[in-house]
Amino acid sequence: MSSRAFPSAVLVFAVFACIPPSDVAAYCRMTTETQAQVGDAPCVETGAPFFWKNPCLSYAIDERGSRWMTNEEIEEAVDLAFETWENVDCGGLPPNLIFTSNGPSTCRRPEFNNNGNVNTIAFLDPWGNPCADRNDIDYRYEPFALAVTVVWRNGSSGEVFDADIMVNDQLASSVNAGGPYANCPDTGCPPGSAGSPGPSDLRSIVTHEIGHFIGIGHSNIEDATMYAKTEQTSVSNRTLAQDDINAVCDIYPPGNLDQFCDATPLGGLELNCETDEFGEPVACDEPGSIPANGGGCRCSAAGGAPSDVPWATVLLVLIGLAAMRRPSRRRHT
Amino acid sequence: MLRLKSLFVLVGSILGALLLVSPAQGSIVQALALNELVLHADQIVLGRVLFSETFQYPDGQFGTWHRIQIEEDIRGTSADEREVIVETLGGRIGDLAMHVEGEPAFSVGERVILFMRRGGPYTASRPVGMGQGVMRVRTEQGTETVTQSREGMLLMRRNGRGGWQKSVGALPTKERLDAFLSKVRFLVQDGAGGDDE
Numbered sequence: 001m002s003s004r005a006f007p008s009a010v011l012v013f014a015v016f017a018c019i020p021p022s023d024v025a026a027y028c029r030m031t032t033e034t035q036a037q038v039g040d041a042p043c044v045e046t047g048a049p050f051f052w053k054n055p056c057l058s059y060a061i062d063e064r065g066s067r068w069m070t071n072e073e074i075e076e077a078v079d080l081a082f083e084t085w086e087n088v089d090c091g092g093l094p095p096n097l098i099f100t101s102n103g104p105s106t107c108r109r110p111e112f113n114n115n116g117n118v119n120t121i122a123f124l125d126p127w128g129n130p131c132a133d134r135n136d137i138d139y140r141y142e143p144f145a146l147a148v149t150v151v152w153r154n155g156s157s158g159e160v161f162d163a164d165i166m167v168n169d170q171l172a173s174s175v176n177a178g179g180p181y182a183n184c185p186d187t188g189c190p191p192g193s194a195g196s197p198g199p200s201d202l203r204s205i206v207t208h209e210i211g212h213f214i215g216i217g218h219s220n221i222e223d224a225t226m227y228a229k230t231e232q233t234s235v236s237n238r239t240l241a242q243d244d245i246n247a248v249c250d251i252y253p254p255g256n257l258d259q260f261c262d263a264t265p266l267g268g269l270e271l272n273c274e275t276d277e278f279g280e281p282v283a284c285d286e287p288g289s290i291p292a293n294g295g296g297c298r299c300s301a302a303g304g305a306p307s308d309v310p311w312a313t314v315l316l317v318l319i320g321l322a323a324m325r326r327p328s329r330r331r332h333t
Numbered sequence: 334m335l336r337l338k339s340l341f342v343l344v345g346s347i348l349g350a351l352l353l354v355s356p357a358q359g360s361i362v363q364a365l366a367l368n369e370l371v372l373h374a375d376q377i378v379l380g381r382v383l384f385s386e387t388f389q390y391p392d393g394q395f396g397t398w399h400r401i402q403i404e405e406d407i408r409g410t411s412a413d414e415r416e417v418i419v420e421t422l423g424g425r426i427g428d429l430a431m432h433v434e435g436e437p438a439f440s441v442g443e444r445v446i447l448f449m450r451r452g453g454p455y456t457a458s459r460p461v462g463m464g465q466g467v468m469r470v471r472t473e474q475g476t477e478t479v480t481q482s483r484e485g486m487l488l489m490r491r492n493g494r495g496g497w498q499k500s501v502g503a504l505p506t507k508e509r510l511d512a513f514l515s516k517v518r519f520l521v522q523d524g525a526g527g528d529d530e
Contacts, residue, residue: 030434050432111393112429140396140422140452142463144363146489148433150394155428205361208487212434218487227487 028217050215060105096255116270204237364500376409387424
């Protein structure tokens with residue numbers, strides 16, 4: 001290689017070396033950082049990352065289900081979504097992550113207390129304050145959100161105690177004659193039309209929310225489940241991309257958990273969060289007792305980590321400038 | 334010739350580097366265009382965050398009140414109102430925290446443009462569209478710019494065929510503060526209707 005071509009070659013190498021191949025980890029982790037994200041960095045890089053100390057986990061679907069789907073349809077979609085994360089191949093072994101269904105729950109509240117808990121998956125209508133009347137305007141939950149995952153955690157260490165997935169069952173009910181969600185066929189959801197929108201694939205939505213459930217933030221890899229797909233009529237979010245697999249394998253590397261592990265939630269299992277020990281309804285102004293001991297995301301460091309991006313940008317620009325200046329000096333000598 | 338090649342490679346390298354800083358998205362929220370943010374906002378202010386304080390709702394969930402000192406009222410603030418409280422879901426009390434991906438965070442001292450809707454009988458005003466209703470003001474090389482807060486959100490929008498499609502939201506790239514405020518004031522005066530994303 002001639003000396004004249006060398007700077008350009010270095011530059012080309014630097015550029016391509018910094019572009020992540022499809023299997024380079026670029027996911028983010030949710031962290032304890034509560035300050036606003038500043039700048040264009042894809043991930044919040046400060047704070048402790050979220051994690052489950054005992055990743056032998058259970059979940060339960062609220063027995064009142066959705067008014068748009070049968071309980072059997074919901075159960076099928078949710079179970080398959082959890083299995084998708086649990087059955088990932090981490091180099092020939094599964095991640096150290098077990099999910100067990102507890103059967104139906106009676107719990108539409110995202111809560112954590114020391115009288116027993118359940119990681120509940122509930123469809124809310126009214127969406128918002130479950131204690132409010134359906135016709136009350138109460139915007140505790142964002143009316144434009146399809147689903148939110150509420151994670152209860154240790155304030156400083158990031159250890160997750162409980163996670164609840166709330167799905168907006170009131171969403172656009174006036175325009176979705178068939179409902180906003182469905183178990184779509186493998187070929188994709190029916191597209192609908194402008195006046196009569198088609199449904200979204202419930203399994204895809206829940207698969208994405210389970211990513212948050214286990215502490216994964218979002219990814220800047222476009223084919224990842226933890227990224228936005230371009231067409232949500234598709235069912236592609238059901239299938240994890242290599243970046244999602246890297247995330248779950250890095251956070252929960254293969255271990256010794258099996259299907260017989262103890263999946264009891266912290267504080268014990270309580271499938272009914274709406275009645276007290278005497279079977280009386282818990283009033284909306286009587287929360288469970290909060291234990292005394294108790295966003296954002298952090299990029300993974302593997303490969304071309306997004307946390308390195310600002311420096312990569314600076315480095316590339318400097319190399320480029322050096323390449324431009326060098327021939328000029330030569331001509332003057 | 335070499336200089337031209339180097340320039341080409343330099344431009345390529347910058348574009349390559351920019352590819353690495355594509356914005357990230359997370360929780361699933363319907364994207365709102367700027368006119369929709371204005372339309373759904375009862376109150377729009379430019380202000381500075383004074384402090385944040387977490388409390389517990391009667392049903393056990395956590396919420397956080399952020400006190401904002403008003404610098405400029407754009408919509409909905411009475412003349413004698415100098416501060417406004419905006420509420421977000423989640424927060425930390427002692428060593429227990431409740432986290433909701435997509436809810437905006439605030440830093441004390443930062444300047445923001447807030448699009449807020451009044452809460453119901455149980456809540457205070459909330460940002461419209463979770464983090465979409467928070468525009469952060471930054472000063473870069475003497476120029477004040479605004480960027481939309483979109484951390485933790487996956488913004489989606491119905492396309493012409495009724496399906497969901499990824500959306501860039503109301504403010505895809507940073508804008509000059511004065512230009513953005515002019516646009517918002519115009520939409521407020523115009524009645525902020527329509528559906529023109």
